[in-house]
Amino acid sequence: MRDAKEAEISAALLDWYDRHARVLPWRVGPAARAGGERPDPYRVWLSEVMLQQTTVAAVAGHFARFTTTWPNVAALAAAPDAEVMAAWAGLGYYARARNLLACARKVANEHGGHFPESAAALAALPGIGPYTAAAVAAIAFDAPETVVDANVERVAARLFAVQTPLPAAKRDLIAIAARLTPERRAGDHAQAMMDLGATICAPRTPDCKVCPVAGFCKGRAEGIAATLPQKAAKPEKPNRYGTAYVARRADGALLLERRPPRGLLGGMLGWPGSEWGPHTNSAPPLAADWREAPGEVRHTFTHFHLHLRVLVTEVPQGANPERGDFTPPAEFQPAALPTLMRKVWLHAQIGFLPR
Ligand code: SF4
Numbered sequence: 001m002r003d004a005k006e007a008e009i010s011a012a013l014l015d016w017y018d019r020h021a022r023v024l025p026w027r028v029g030p031a032a033r034a035g036g037e038r039p040d041p042y043r044v045w046l047s048e049v050m051l052q053q054t055t056v057a058a059v060a061g062h063f064a065r066f067t068t069t070w071p072n073v074a075a076l077a078a079a080p081d082a083e084v085m086a087a088w089a090g091l092g093y094y095a096r097a098r099n100l101l102a103c104a105r106k107v108a109n110e111h112g113g114h115f116p117e118s119a120a121a122l123a124a125l126p127g128i129g130p131y132t133a134a135a136v137a138a139i140a141f142d143a144p145e146t147v148v149d150a151n152v153e154r155v156a157a158r159l160f161a162v163q164t165p166l167p168a169a170k171r172d173l174i175a176i177a178a179r180l181t182p183e184r185r186a187g188d189h190a191q192a193m194m195d196l197g198a199t200i201c202a203p204r205t206p207d208c209k210v211c212p213v214a215g216f217c218k219g220r221a222e223g224i225a226a227t228l229p230q231k232a233a234k235p236e237k238p239n240r241y242g243t244a245y246v247a248r249r250a251d252g253a254l255l256l257e258r259r260p261p262r263g264l265l266g267g268m269l270g271w272p273g274s275e276w277g278p279h280t281n282s283a284p285p286l287a288a289d290w291r292e293a294p295g296e297v298r299h300t301f302t303h304f305h306l307h308l309r310v311l312v313t314e315v316p317q318g319a320n321p322e323r324g325d326f327t328p329p330a331e332f333q334p335a336a337l338p339t340l341m342r343k344v345w346l347h348a349q350i351g352f353l354p355r
Helices: 004-020 030-034 041-051 056-069 073-077 081-088 094-110 119-123 130-141 150-159 170-180 186-199 339-352
Strands: 239-249 254-258 297-300 305-315 325-327
Touching: 004 030, 004 170, 004 186, 041 056, 041 073, 041 094, 041 130, 056 081, 073 094, 081 094, 119 130, 130 186, 150 170, 150 186, 170 186, 239 339, 297 339, 305 339
Parallel strands: 239 305
Antiparallel strands: 239 254, 254 325, 297 305
């Protein structure tokens, strides 16, 4: 049960949201919503999947391209896998793109092209975890669901001066967020909490002077807001090492290989290379005079730092690789490669320089 203070906080937040909601391409703002406009569940779902661990700024361009190319879930469901994976390039976490397609196809084929409205039914779809299910149910369908992302955790920890470090504090923060969620306008409330965390209650420097809920904020009153939420120290990420091979044929064609469907960068196009492990040790994809580009490519994944050696070679027209296929220069699109593979491509230019 929410108490009077919690009800006042959510009323103040909604009032602030009505006046200051961010304009976002996937959002139906409070005025339009009050006028009866409903959010498109497809756009809400697509934005929430894209926004996982990525910023609004990074998502905006991809969202515009996706919704122009595939304006509804049926269009996305019918898209070729490779086109969707290429359009996803730059957003990282390619397993999400594969799940995105699987989800679109399930909604198109098994739900008549309509997203289910409850969080429980949404969570049964591929790639939709508890957070995304709650966000889509609340924002698209106004279901009274509690949506807790990092912004919401921060606001809740500060408002109630929760000093237990994350992740142990998660359960308490979810309970606080649930008590703040109103029965009516749960979607707008969720977006108000996210907006407050993204704009005013910022991670390092909360701008409490202009905060609509400053009068209720225990973290501010105790002078500890900027230190919250506390976080338990993360273990150091291990290093892994590997080798990437960039072969250019006499006609300019480049040797590329589609990665296996499962695992990191699964299903994405890339340069043939070694496994990534404590040491790098592998056979090149074809016999040639390989030379190493000075330096290395570094890339950080969620669980490890990767260091890649890049070997390059130029081979004659009839070269016959054991792995991968030569892609003609006219068909080579560096922008469609995952970020790591684009870094390898840039680094390979150093190796191709005349010595
Ligand atoms: Fe965040 Fe400051 Fe507002 Fe508290 S008063 S919620 S710390 S911006």
